[in-house]
Amino acid sequence: MSATPLRLVIFDVDGTLVDSQADILGAMRLAFEGEGLPVPTRSATLGVVGLSLDVLMPQLAPQSDAATLARLVQGYKDAYMTLRADKSSGVSSPFYPGARAVLDALHAQPDTLLGVATGKSRRGLDKLIEGHGLEDMFVTQQVADFHPSKPHPSMLMQALSDTGVAQADAVMVGDTSFDMDMAQAAGVTGIGVSWGYHGRVRLDAAHYMIDAFDALPPLLQTIWKG
Template structure:
């Protein structure tokens, strides 16, 4: 029997594992156009990626009433599904360089479990997992349907509960300040990635930062002192 404790690597999805900004920006444009509103600037949209739709939409449309916000949320969901269906999820949300190899290498280690904590809906995550052939990869999948929006720690706390992994043996990879603040609030080590939708300067709550997936194995060894 190994003396190594069970460990958990939790991934954000959009901006961390896959680059879905084309569909995100396209769907947001369609949702706002259908409501007769100007589309928010690209930087504003990408700046709120990771938040749940009911939290981010009032930030993008602060003057909209509750009915209009509900239409914007539904319009975004419908448009996102339509755009994804046109190309297929593997093309519309491609992996970042090294992401698939990193997942496969971690998944092959018996003492490491993988999880997801995302602002996506369960339906959206399921479609992405299917598109990329990731069935069975993530033992815990936390989505916006069942939790308060990031940076509330609920997603990570549930992932720890699901897996029985102690907080000190878990890390959270993400590209936004919301991911890193969520990790900090849950008492797990936050690893910020530089290739996503927030700048490095915004990831102030991160314990560590990496510029490529190639740097992840050595960093995990350092964190867990393997």
């Protein structure tokens, strides 16, 4: 009998594992106010969460020149880290209900590897991992610093390369259309979550949808049995 192949579950972070919208909206407000520009609406900001900052900022400030956009990106980064320093990750970016329990359960399975693919910077992800005590949870961590923005498949292809897991044995769990389009581009099964920033209506590229974290483990069993 052949051994069970390694499986890989890759998670988006903001809007999927943790609800960081308060800091995202606050940092965006500070960045735009710092440039004397109108602050984007909540829906406009959350609608581009998941994209890399250099890609999303021109969408929020389409009339701005390159120098202004660069200052907005840096202003957002600085403001975000300042806001995060003022309170713990559990307060500023709390887990969605059931997220930590599911991470722990999947991590305990010897044939299941966990990873993240996020629009966050390396610095931002490190702070979140440290704040939530997740240092040993994710064997592959893909961040915006080293990849084209989602939905380019680069993050997922690197995660597969890092782990040696086949495309058929990997899934991408995310809350945005960018996550699901990235999964599709990488030939990986996309699992959309309905509680995040895009909602069910924009996740038409998802292979599956879940409405609660505890639905993920049984869905994975179904996918991989098939």
